Structure formats: structure tokens, C-alpha cells
Amino acid sequence: MTADGAQSVKARIPFIPTLVVVAAVATMIALGVWQLQRRDGKEALIARYSQVQSLSSSVAWPRDAAARADALFRQAGFTCQRVLARGAVAGHSATGETGWAQTATCAIGGGEKAEVVLGWARNPAQVDWAGGPVLGFVAPGADDEVRLIASPPLAGLSANAHPDPRDMPNNHFAYAVQWFVFAAMALVIYVLAVRKRIGG
Numbered sequence: 519m520t521a522d523g524a525q526s527v528k529a530r531i532p533f534i535p536t537l538v539v540v541a542a543v544a545t546m547i548a549l550g551v552w553q554l555q556r557r558d559g560k561e562a563l564i565a566r567y568s569q570v571q572s573l574s575s576s577v578a579w580p581r582d583a584a585a586r587a588d589a590l591f592r593q594a595g596f597t598c599q600r601v602l603a604r605g606a607v608a609g610h611s612a613t614g615e616t617g618w619a620q621t622a623t624c625a626i627g628g629g630e631k632a633e634v635v636l637g638w639a640r641n642p643a644q645v646d647w648a649g650g651p652v653l654g655f656v657a658p659g660a661d662d663e664v665r666l667i668a669s670p671p672l673a674g675l676s677a678n679a680h681p682d683p684r685d686m687p688n689n690h691f692a693y694a695v696q697w698f699v700f701a702a703m704a705l706v707i708y709v710l711a712v713r714k715r716i717g718g
Contacts, residue, residue, distance in 0.1 A: 531712055539708045543701045550697035557690035579666075580656070581630060586664045589656045591681055594666060596632055598624035598649035606642035609635070612677035618642045619678050621665075624649060633665040637675025647673040657681030 576593040580586040602623045609619030620636045634652050639645070652668055658681070659665040671677050 531716070536708075536712075539704060543705050546697045546701035546704070550694040550701070553690045553694035553697065557688065557694070560686070560688045560690060576653075577656075579626070579632065580664060581628075583662065586656075586662070590658065590664065591683055592656055593653070593669075594656050595651065595653040596624070596626045596666070597651050598622065598632075598634065599627060600625040601647065601649050602631060604644050604647075606639075606644065609638060610679040611638040612679055614679070615640075620645060620673070620675055622647060622649075624652075633659060633663070634672075635665060635667045635678050636673050637668060637671030638678040639675055645673040645675060655681055658686065 576595065577589045578585075579594050579596040580589040602625055604623075605621045606618040607621060608616070610616055615638075617638055617640045620639055620642075621633055622636055623631055623633050626632050634654070635657075636645070636647055652666055652672065653670075654666045654668040656664050657667050667678055667681055669677065669680065
């Protein structure tokens with residue numbers, strides 16, 4: 519290619535769009551790398567939680583975010599002073615049967631409340647339970663909260679499955695792959711567009 523041809527090709531490559539695409543591709547690659555780092559951190563966290571399951575000592579019922587993270591999968595307890603609400607969610611028994619986890623939301627003092635899984639049943643019909651002392655294992659709940667899986671179960675229910683750290687979502691690798699694919703697609707589409715512009 520002659521010097522004039524090279525100059526012509528260079529002139530046809532749009533500077534601003536190219537800069538925008540390069541920045542976008544770099545951002546997507548960075549997000550993919552970040553997801554891989556998060557995956558490594560999540561795997562380490564799951565390994566740590568798997569180890570604490572073997573501890574026989576119990577912890578105080580956690581009342582803030584830091585304490586909740588430290589208490590996960592440990593034994594704990596509280597006194598349900600008053601039952602505020604009852605419910606049932608799909609769950610598994612300790613033997614792996616599919617059914618319903620019977621739950622209760624409790625007032626535990628200090629203006630706070632906590633959720634407890636009383637036990638497992640084949641149907642969602644609620645059982646009578648007026649509160650009292652509860653022992654069990656701390657499990658992840660909704661919105662970064664925690665709940666207590668009663669052990670032994672309460673209100674004549676069967677044992678619910680114990681919380682398992684391996685059930686924690688760890689889909690960061692899939693997210694990383696998505697970001698890398700998006701980056702590759704953006705780059706290929708832009709290269710083809712520029713080649714068409716130059717060829718035209």
C-alpha cells in the first residue's frame with residue numbers, strides 16, 4: 519500500500535467512534551475480570567463456611583450486617599417473644615423430600631424481629647406455635663438478612679434440610695464469560711463496519 523493509500527485509509531477510520539468502542543470494549547473486559555475475581559472470593563467464602571459447620575460452639579443471634587456474615591451456618595438461638603406472622607415456602611426435608619418449610623416471623627426484643635423455619639411438612643397448612651426458645655442453624659435469608667433453621671424442629675414438624683454453603687449462588691464465571699463475549703462481539707461488529715466504510 520502506498521503512503522497516499524495509507525493516509526486515505528487512516529482518514530476513513532472515524533476517530534471519535536473508534537475511541538468510544540475501544541473504551542467500551544476495555545470496560546467490558548474489566549467487568550469480566552472483576553467477575554472472575556468475585557468468583558474466587560465467593561469460592562473462598564464457601565470453603566470457609568463449609569469449615570465452620572463442623573464447629574460445635576454456638577454464636578449469639580446476629581443483629582447487624584457484620585455479625586450476620588460471621589454467624590452464617592453456625593448454631594445460634596433466640597427467644598421468640600411473640601409470633602408476628604406465619605407462612606410456608608417450598609423446601610426440602612432433612613431426607614431430601616420436597617414439601618413446605620413452615621416459617622414464623624418473631625419479635626425478639628429491642629424492637630427487632632427474626633425469621634425461623636419451624637420445620638418441614640408435606641403440605642402448607644399452618645401448625646399451631648405460640649413462640650418460645652428456638653435453637654438451630656443460621657441460614658441466608660432474603661435481602662441480605664438471615665433466618666434460623668430450627669434444630670430440633672418445632673410444633674411437631676419434621677426436620678427441615680440444614681443450610682448448605684454449596685447452595686450459595688456462585689455464577690460469577692458465567693457473568694465473566696458474558697462480558698468477554700460482549701466485548702468480542704462489539705469489536706468484531708465495529709471492525710466489520712470500518713472495513714465496509716473503507717471498502718466503500
